[in-house]
Structure formats: structure tokens, C-alpha cells
Amino acid sequence: MDYKFVPSVCPYCGTGCGVLFEVIDGKLVGTLPNKTHPVNEGKLCIKGWNMHEFVNSFMRLKQPLVKTFGRFMKTEWDEAIKITADRFKEIIKKHGPDSIGVLVSAKITNEENYLAQKFARAVIGTNNVDHCARL
Numbered sequence: 001m002d003y004k005f006v007p008s009v010c011p012y013c014g015t016g017c018g019v020l021f022e023v024i025d026g027k028l029v030g031t032l033p034n035k036t037h038p039v040n041e042g043k044l045c046i047k048g049w050n051m052h053e054f055v056n057s058f059m060r061l062k063q064p065l066v067k068t069f070g071r072f073m074k075t076e077w078d079e080a081i082k083i084t085a086d087r088f089k090e091i092i093k094k095h096g097p098d099s100i101g102v103l104v105s106a107k108i109t110n111e112e113n114y115l116a117q118k119f120a121r122a123v124i125g126t127n128n129v130d131h132c133a134r135l
């Protein structure tokens with residue numbers, strides 16, 4: 001059995017707590033707080049303690065889904081992006097750019113959040129941008 005601890009950072013919020021992932025035979029099985037990490041000094045909130053669960057969850061989305069006749073169907077990224085772009089154009093033409101809002105997430109990086117707000121303002125044409133930290 002190959003058992004090891006892999007140091008990492010919790011992806012759930014911007015605090016950036018240090019963790020040690022427990023990995024057995026290449027599979028992530030647990031999360032422990034990193035006692036020597038300067039941010040959390042061995043403490044984690046409940047989300048951090050359980051973060052390994054989403055990695056192996058059967059509910060995790062691994063490819064885009066499109067709702068057709070009330071049912072979610074798997075599709076490819078190119079097709080999902082085309083459908084989304086077409087719908088955005090349709091909505092903007094009918095109701096204006098401020099009919100669309102963009103919600104971003106603490107689970108993505110600052111750079112990705114920056115790109116999302118840039119997309120909202122420069123591509124969609126709306127200032128309706130918000131963040132899950134404020135919800």
C-alpha cells in the first residue's frame with residue numbers, strides 16, 4: 001500500500017488554509033489541517049475538513065450538460081459554448097445586456113474572477129457582476 005500526505009491549499013474560499021491530503025494508492029481519501037501553515041495553524045472549518053469528498057463524488061460534473069425536453073443530456077464543450085453564446089445573443093437582442101448577470105465564485109482564482117467580470121462588462125455589456133462571498 002502506498003500511503004502519503006500531499007500538502008495543498010483549500011480551494012473553497014479566499015482564506016487559503018493549508019491542508020495535507022491523505023492519498024492511498026493514488027486515491028484521495030482524507031483531508032487534515034496543516035499545523036505548520038501560517039494561515040490556519042492547524043485549524044480548518046467544516047468545509048475544509050470535508051473537501052476531499054467532492055473530488056471522488058459521483059455527482060461531480062465532468063462534462064457539460066444541456067437541458068433538452070426537461071432532461072439533462074451530456075454534450076461536448078464546443079456545442080455547449082455555442083448554445084450558450086446563441087442564447088446570450090438572443091436574450092441581449094430581446095431584453096438588452098442588463099438582463100444578464102454574472103455570478104463569480106470564491107472557488108476560482110483571482111485571475112479567473114477578473115476574466116469573468118471583464119467578460120460581463122466588455123463582451124456582454126453589463127455591470128451586473130456579483131460574487132458568492134456577498135450572497
Ligand code: SF4
Binds near residue numbers: 012013044046049
Ligand atoms: S478551510 Fe474553510 S476557512 Fe479555510 S480556506 Fe477552506 S473554506 Fe476557507
